Structure formats: C-alpha cells, structure tokens
Amino acid sequence: MLTAILRRLGQMAFVMLGISILVFLIFFATPGSDPASRIAGRNASPQTLEAVRQSFGLDQPLPVQYAIMMKRLFVTQDITSFVNRGYRVIPAVMQAAPITLSLVLGAAILWVIGGVLIGLIAAATRGSLLDKGLMVVGLIGISMPVYWLGEVMNLITQSRLHDTWLFSWVPTLGYKSFSVDPWLWFKTMVIPWFTVAVLYAGLYGRVLRASLVESLQEDYIRTARAKGLSERRVLLRHALRTSLITFVTLFGLDFGALVGGGALLTEVVFGLQGIGKLTFDALQNLDLPVIMANVMYASFFVVAANALVDMAYVVLDPRVRSER
Amino acid sequence: MSDKPADLADLEGAALPPKLARGPWATAFAKLRSDRAAVAAFILLLLIVAACLAAPLYAGDVSGTDPFRSNLNGKIEIEGKKVPVMQPSTTGLGLGTTPIGPTWDIGPFLLGADNQGRDVMARLLYGGRNSLLIAGAATVICLILAGAVGLTAGFFGGIVDTVLSRLLDVLWAFPIYLLAISLSIVLIAHGIEIGPISITSGSLWLPIWIIGIVYVPYIARPIRGQVLSLKESEFVLAAVGLGVPAGRILLRDILPNVTTTLIVFVPLMMALNILTESALSFLSIGVQPPDASWGTIIQDGQTLLYTRPMVALAPGIAIVLTVLALNVLGDGLRDALDPRSKLRIRQG
Numbered sequence: 001m002l003t004a005i006l007r008r009l010g011q012m013a014f015v016m017l018g019i020s021i022l023v024f025l026i027f028f029a030t031p032g033s034d035p036a037s038r039i040a041g042r043n044a045s046p047q048t049l050e051a052v053r054q055s056f057g058l059d060q061p062l063p064v065q066y067a068i069m070m071k072r073l074f075v076t077q078d079i080t081s082f083v084n085r086g087y088r089v090i091p092a093v094m095q096a097a098p099i100t101l102s103l104v105l106g107a108a109i110l111w112v113i114g115g116v117l118i119g120l121i122a123a124a125t126r127g128s129l130l131d132k133g134l135m136v137v138g139l140i141g142i143s144m145p146v147y148w149l150g151e152v153m154n155l156i157t158q159s160r161l162h163d164t165w166l167f168s169w170v171p172t173l174g175y176k177s178f179s180v181d182p183w184l185w186f187k188t189m190v191i192p193w194f195t196v197a198v199l200y201a202g203l204y205g206r207v208l209r210a211s212l213v214e215s216l217q218e219d220y221i222r223t224a225r226a227k228g229l230s231e232r233r234v235l236l237r238h239a240l241r242t243s244l245i246t247f248v249t250l251f252g253l254d255f256g257a258l259v260g261g262g263a264l265l266t267e268v269v270f271g272l273q274g275i276g277k278l279t280f281d282a283l284q285n286l287d288l289p290v291i292m293a294n295v296m297y298a299s300f301f302v303v304a305a306n307a308l309v310d311m312a313y314v315v316l317d318p319r320v321r322s323e324r
Numbered sequence: 325m326s327d328k329p330a331d332l333a334d335l336e337g338a339a340l341p342p343k344l345a346r347g348p349w350a351t352a353f354a355k356l357r358s359d360r361a362a363v364a365a366f367i368l369l370l371l372i373v374a375a376c377l378a379a380p381l382y383a384g385d386v387s388g389t390d391p392f393r394s395n396l397n398g399k400i401e402i403e404g405k406k407v408p409v410m411q412p413s414t415t416g417l418g419l420g421t422t423p424i425g426p427t428w429d430i431g432p433f434l435l436g437a438d439n440q441g442r443d444v445m446a447r448l449l450y451g452g453r454n455s456l457l458i459a460g461a462a463t464v465i466c467l468i469l470a471g472a473v474g475l476t477a478g479f480f481g482g483i484v485d486t487v488l489s490r491l492l493d494v495l496w497a498f499p500i501y502l503l504a505i506s507l508s509i510v511l512i513a514h515g516i517e518i519g520p521i522s523i524t525s526g527s528l529w530l531p532i533w534i535i536g537i538v539y540v541p542y543i544a545r546p547i548r549g550q551v552l553s554l555k556e557s558e559f560v561l562a563a564v565g566l567g568v569p570a571g572r573i574l575l576r577d578i579l580p581n582v583t584t585t586l587i588v589f590v591p592l593m594m595a596l597n598i599l600t601e602s603a604l605s606f607l608s609i610g611v612q613p614p615d616a617s618w619g620t621i622i623q624d625g626q627t628l629l630y631t632r633p634m635v636a637l638a639p640g641i642a643i644v645l646t647v648l649a650l651n652v653l654g655d656g657l658r659d660a661l662d663p664r665s666k667l668r669i670r671q672g
Contacts, residue, residue, distance in 0.1 A: 011493075014490070014493075015493055015494055015497045018490070018491075018493070018494030018497075019494055019497065019498050022494060022495075022498065022503075023506060026506045026507060026510055027506070027510060030510050030511065030516065031516060031517055031518055037514075038510060038513065038514065042513075139648060139651055139652065140644065140648060142651065143595070143643075143644050143647040143648040143651055144640075144643075144644050144647075145599055145602050145603060145606075145619075145622075145640060145643055145644075147603065147606055147622070148602075148622055148636070148640035148643065148644075149640075151622070151625075151626065151629055151636050151640070152637070152640070154629060155629055155630065155633050155637075158630070159629070159630040256499060257499055257500065257501075259499065260499020260500070260501050260502040261499055261500060261501030261502070261603070262501075264501060264607075265603055265606070265607075268607075279505065280607060283505070283509060283607055283608060283609055284608065286509065286512075286513060288509065288510070291505065291506065291509055292506075294502075295502045295505065295506050298499065298502055299497070299498055299499055299502055302497070302499050303497050306497065
C-alpha cells in the first residue's frame with residue numbers, strides 16, 4: 001500500500017513540474033511578441049518594461065528565467081502586478097482562496113445529495129415517465145452555461161421576484177464575510193451554491209443511474225434478491241455501494257474542473273471575490289502576473305486534490321492496491 | 325433493458341433467419357433514424373444552422389440595420405410613430421438612456437437593442453455563425469490531433485508512447501479553463517507568429533486553436549487505449565502473421581475501427597466547445613469586438629440584465645438549445661455506433 005501511495009505522490013510531483021514548465025513557456029516563451037511588454041500590460045512605459053525585465057530576469061537564459069519565476073511564486077512570494085504598481089499577488093490569492101473553496105464545497109454537498117437522489121429515483125423507476133423526465137432535466141443541466149444560469153438566477157432573485165416573499169431574503173450581490181455574520185454569509189451563498197449544483201446534479205444523476213442499472217444485472221444482486229431482500233434494500237445496500245465508485249472518480253475530476261473553471265464564472269456573475277473573480281479582473285486589465293499566479297496555484301491545488309482522492313482510493317479499495 | 329440472461333439472448337440471435345446483408349454503417353444509420361429524439365435534435369440543429377447562415381439576409385431585409393455599428397442616435401418607426409432606439413431612462417434617477425426593448429414583431433429590433441443601439445436579433449444570428457464556426461473548426465482540429473497522437477502512441481508504443489502519454493497526463497491534469505485562459509490572455513493582445521504562420525490578435529483562429537488543443541487529451545487517451553486493445557485483437561495478429569506491413573495495418577485495420585469512436589465524439593465535442601467558446605468570450609478573451617458570438621452578447625447584456633434582460637437571455641437560450649440538441653444527437657450516435665457504450669467523454 002505504501003508503494004502505491006509513494007508512486008502516486010511521484011506522479012503528482014511529475015505532473016506539477018510539467019504544468020509549471022508549461023505555464024512558464026506560455027507566459028515567457030510564446031513566440032510573437034516580447035514577454036516584457038505582455039507582462040507589463042497595456043501601453044507600458046519604457047521604464048516599466050525595464051522593471052519587468054529586471055524583475056523576471058528576462059535577459060537571462062530560459063532555464064534561469066524558469067527558476068526565477070518559481071522562486072518568486074513559491075519561495076519569496078513577492079510577485080507584484082505592473083498594472084497596479086506594488087500590488088502583491090500571492091497574499092491576494094491566499095485571501096481569495098477560502099471564498100472559492102466555500103463556494104465549491106457548498107455546491108458539492110448540494111450536487112452530491114441531488115445527484116444520488118436523482119440517480120436512485122431514476123434507477124428505481126427505470127423505464128417510467130419519471131425516469132425519462134429526470135434524465136432530460138439532467139441533460140438540460142449539463143447543456144447550460146453556468147454563468148448564464150447565474151445571470152438568470154440574479155434576474156429572478158435580485159430583480160423580478162425580489163419583492164415577493166419567495167426571494168426577499170436574498171442579500172445583495174457580493175461576498176459577505178463568514179466571520180462577521182455567518183447567517184448573512186449563508187444567505188449570500190445559497191443561490192451561487194444552487195446554481196453550480198444544478199449543473200452537476202443532473203449529470204451525476206445520469207451517471208449514477210447508468211451505473212446502478214448496470215450493477216443491477218450482476219450476479220450478487222440476483223443472490224440478494226433470491227435471499228428475499230426487499231427491492232429497496234437491494235438497491236440501497238448492494239447496488240448503490242458498487243455504483244458509488246464511478247461516482248467518486250467523477251467527483252474528483254469535476255471538483256478540480258470546478259475550482260479551475262466553473263467557479264471562476266460563477267464568482268464573476270455573483271460578485272464573489274474568490275480566485276476566479278481575481279483572475280477575471282486581471283483579464284480585463286491584461287494583468288499577467290496575477291493570472292500567472294492564479295493559474296499556477298489553482299492548478300497545483302487541483303493536482304494535489306486529485307492525488308488525495310486517488311490515495312484515499314488506495315486506502316479504501318483493496319483492488320486498487322494490487323493494480324498497476 | 326432486457327432482463328434475459330446473456331446466453332439466452334445469444335441463442336435467439338442465432339436462431340433468427342439471416343438478415344439482408346447490411347454494412348455496419350447502414351445498420352448504424354438505420355438505428356439512428358429510428359431514434360426519434362436524435363432525429364428531432366438533428367432537425368433542430370439544421371434549423372439553427374440555417375438561421376445563422378441567413379444572418380446577412382435578416383440584417384439586410386428584415387432588421388435593416390448594421391449589427392456591427394453603434395446606432396446611438398438612430399430612430400425607428402413603430403406603429404407609425406418615430407421612436408429613438410436609445411430612450412431616456414425611466415428607472416432609477418431617470419438619467420442616461422436605455423436601449424429599446426423587444427418589439428416582438430418581425431422587423432427591426434425583434435429582441436430589442438443592446439447598449440450601443442444594435443439590433444440584438446441580428447447580432448444573435450451573426451454571433452451564432454461565429455459560435456458554431458469556432459466550435460466546429462475546433463472539433464475538427466481536436467479530433468485530427470487527438471487521433472494522430474492516440475494512434476501513434478498506441479500503435480508504436482515504447483519510448484514514443486511514454487513521451488506522448490506523459491505529455492497527455494500533464495495536459496489532462498491542467499484544468500481546461502485555466503489552460504485556455506493562459507493561452508488566450510498571452511495571445512490576445514499581440515497574436516502569434518510561428519515561422520510562416522501568423523495569427524493576428526482579433527482573428528477567430530485564436531479561439532479555434534486554443535479550444536481545439538485544450539481538449540486533445542480527452543480524446544487522445546481513449547483512442548490510445550482502444551488502439552492498444554485492437555493491437556491484441558485476432559484480426560490484427562493475423563495480419564501481422566501474414567506479414568502485412570505496419571503502415572498498412574495501421575491504415576486498413578486499426579484506423580477504421582477508431583473512426584467510429586471519433587465520429588461518436590463529434591457532437592459531444594461540439595457541445596463542449598460551444599460552452600467553452602461562450603465562456604471565453606464572456607470573459608472577453610474569446611471573440612473580439614465588434615465581432616459577436618453568443619458569449620460576447622451575454623456579456624453585453626450583463627449591464628442591462630435588470631432593464632433589458634432579453635439581451636442576455638436570448639443568446640443563452642440559443643446556447644442551451646444548440647448544446648442540448650448536440651448532446652441528444654451524441655447520445656443517439658453512441659447508441660447506434662457503439663452499442664456497448666464504452667465511451668464516456670468526461671471519464672475518457
């Protein structure tokens with residue numbers, strides 16, 4: 001078991017190295033223009049360009065530049081923006097991270113519950129109209145752009161139905177600190193959580209249904225039925241347990257994709273000052289150091305999270321230990 | 325879902341009289357045609373594509389305004405009265421102007437105007453052209469690249485496979501949107517020049533290539549896996565035993581088997597690409613103004629969300645309908661071409 005975990009850690013280190021090299025190449029070695037003028041932002045003065053060259057060692061060979069970038073990102077953590085002079089990037093990322101995490105985690109809880117319910121109901125009533133309806137709803141969920149759904153939610157809860165009893169509790173847009181007023185924080189996050197969860201719950205329901213229907217054909221299910229167990233017990237205690245494996249794999253992947261993508265768009269629409277909003281604001285000013293730091297930290301986090309999920313597997317599922 | 329044991333189903337199949345000989349493609353096509361949802365989705369897609377192709381006709385003959393020029397002082401005639409396109413605000417402090425709302429009438433400003441007084445319906449159709457073009461071209465690029473990488477890695481194995489697979493691992497672990505954002509932000513201001521190829525900053529080729537490349541591992545990995553198992557299959561072993569050259573085995577025995585997989589991926593990739601393109605454009609790093617795509621129109625509508633919601637709602641509805649139709653068609657294609665449903669795009 002230890003070797004399997006060590007191997008996974010090695011893999012993680014390799015992928016992180018690969019990603020950091022890739023990010024470095026994209027930002028510093030893409031042909032077409034001078035990296036200094038890109039990093040400095042729009043219409044930079046010659047002095048600013050010179051400062052950028054100095055600060056990233058752009059006159060030195062590429063491997064040295066890479067080392068400088070990594071050192072400034074992770075060791076000294078003193079990368080500053082050139083669009084807003086003196087703005088320290090890494091502390092801003094650290095400050096924004098909990099907001100993104102609270103968005104993603106809350107949404108994850110909602111969509112896992114929703115997905116399991118949809119999957120179970122659809123599998124239990126397979127072939128019925130309810131089953132078909134749930135599957136169609138799931139398909140619509142994955143066909144919606146998350147930021148657009150967020151805007152529709154805003155339109156309903158902030159404007160059109162805000163004065164009715166239904167949504168009068170929804171606070172104005174923007175993040176409210178948990179430490180100041182937990183209840184207000186909760187009320188602020190409900191709509192964003194729900195928005196993200198709608199997208200994934202349908203998909204997870206679909207995947208879970210497919211995998212449940214598949215495991216219901218297995219021999220051990222026939223055995224369970226032959227023992228005289230109730231259909232509910234067969235479904236919940238026997239079929240669901242094996243089907244959850246696909247569910248968990250998918251969860252690891254999507255959790256990462258969400259931190260790096262879906263959450264970004266959701267934060268922009270709801271004005272939550274997380275990593276995504278930080279990236280968005282930097283995109284508007286072509287503020288590359290901020291984007292670089294966000295991309296690097298977020299993708300490292302995603303890689304680490306996926307590695308953790310895999311290692312949890314090794315511990316939980318004896319079959320994975322012997323594989324590979 | 326039949327609950328019969330597998331061996332019984334096989335027996336039944338064997339007892340059936342031999343059908344008229346039909347190739348696998350014809351069988352798949354017949355199966356697809358009997359799938360009512362897939363047929364409906366296909367028709368809906370055709371209608372959307374036709375409407376978008378007719379954009380110049382609509383802008384010229386129906387709306388009668390240039391959807392790419394701001395029209396802040398324009399006036400239109402509604403029920404015999406001249407009405408300005410940008411009307412004095414009636415909400416808030418009553419300062420500034422609000423674009424005209426939907427007329428719900430075939431003619432100018434069917435869906436109202438945006439912040440610059442441009443006809444939203446006309447922009448929606450022109451935007452659809454860009455969204456569909458980018459998604460389609462990116463799909464083609466992605467499938468060709470992924471097909472080439474997957475075939476090479478799976479077929480030749482050894483060091484080639486190791487290098488390509490590790491590269492795919494890195495790309496795979498890189499969150500899609502972050503990769504796309506990094507590439508876009510670096511290229512958006514100055515474009516790119518590699519040897520003779522140069523793409524200028526406002527070109528549609530930028531989002532096309534970026535979206536095409538970021539999804540390569542999602543396709544290349546399953547293709548590689550398929551090639552690996554095909555290499556062990558009896559007909560390939562037989563060909564090897566007969567002394568057929570490797571290139572011929574690759575082209576005649578392996579490629580045709582992989583083609584079905586690639587075709588199944590087409591609508592699903594299209595759907596993903598439309599969503600990705602719209603997200604990039606929404607973040608202002610996709611299609612650049614004055615060009616439109618569904619994503620940029622949603623962004624234009626963001627400031628008008630509470631006063632003129634149709635600007636943001638309409639392109640979103642267009643995206644949902646298109647992506648939904650593509651997903652339904654994709655499911656139908658998968659059922660028709662890959663009955664065992666081994667392919668699942670998100671899991672690879």
